[in-house]
Amino acid sequence: MIVFSYWYLEKRYLKKRFRGNRLKRLLWWAPAIFMFLYTIYLSFTKNFIPDNIGVVNTYLFLLGLLVVPITIYALCSAMGKAWCILRNTRKNWGNLIGFFLAVYVTFILIYGSTVGIRQLKVNKMELAFKDLPVSFDGYRLVVFSDAHVGSFTGWRKKLLERDIDSINAQKADAILFLGDLQNVKPSELYPVQDILMRLKAKDGIYSVLGNHDYNDYTHEDPAIEAANIREMASRQAQYGWTLLRNEHRSIRRGGKSIVIAGEESGCMKKEHTKMDIAKTLDEVRDGSFVIMMQHTPQTWRDSVLTCSNAQLTLSGHFHGGQVKLFGYRFSRSKTKEGYGLFEEGERKLYVTSGIGALIPFRYGVPPEIAVITLRRKK
Secondary structure, three states, X not given: OHHHHHHHHHHHHHHHHHOOOHHHHHHHHHXXXXXXXXXXXXXXXXXXXXXXXXXXXXHHHHHHHXXXXXXXXXXXXXXHHHHHHHHOOOOOHHHHHHHHHHHHHHHHHHHHHHOHHHOOEEEEEEEEEOOOOHHHOOEEEEEEOOOOHHHOXXXXXXXXXXXXXXXXXXXXXXXXXXXXXXXXXHHHHHHHHHHHOOOOOOOOEEEOOOHHHHOOOOOOOHHHHHHHHHHHHHHHHHOOEEEOOOEEEEEEEOOEEEEEEEOOOOOOOOOOOXXXXXXXXXXXXXXXXXXXXXXXXXXXXXXXXXXXXXXXXXXXXXXXXXEEEOOEEHHHHOOOOOOEEEEEOOEEXXXXXXXXXXXXXXXXXXXXXXXXXXXXXX
């Protein structure tokens, strides 16, 4: 992208201006040279991303500002030129189309990096079930996912504070967190742990691990990676959260109970996955009302529907795709159940878009807190 876009525009529009003037040509190529070297630097990063997330965020922003719009314009112009040759016409409409697309992409970049991530949607809904115990009619769950707190740096830290305060303002009976608390390492939690400890709910805070919480994006000694996972679990316990790793807990009201079950993430590599639905629901009585917490929604059809009787499953993972253009969310390329409510008979899946992301960017898919009120279907 870097080389082609700058080469094409020079050859198409600037060749005559640069003739005999090396300084002008060097100035034109300076951004491309910088981005080329930046790309090579990142390719030698030991882990999935550098320890300083700002290095990646800056790179992607500059790529979107200095390279992507020019590449789009160059491609449209080149295709328009080919069409002119093929049809023996002179008007290259690709130039005009490319110009407007480049402007639109630049707008999306700036909006999504500034305004889009500042938004917050509190999505309230009522879900009715035939077998919900009467004593739990009106029970309120507040669900959030994909915090990626390592991305809430600088001025974005205020956004995490706002999100946590908004969760508490819902007066939840129980708060459920669906995984991906960190980006890469648990050390990201240190600057924001006082914020995370503010969460309060009558019946407690329950959580599961997401794929980022397993240190699957680092290349450390296995002993260090295992220690990082233990620290993640220890930190959540310190915050007063109940981390469920193929486990469940019962909440009682008026002599009746519901089950909060948390399964290990199903989006890991097959050789690394620890998900075990049988272990998660071990000793859960038939007929119990089960709320299943599972970071990745694909497991709903793969195992939850077929291997359990869980009436409500809650997932995250895809961030709703983070971008929606002309009604299309990018997560649909992975699964049709990447965001929203889905039903199979009396059983339901809700997938939240989460409050954060590795890359702090949102366009058309705002960060979300889901407030689910359980109702007994009459």
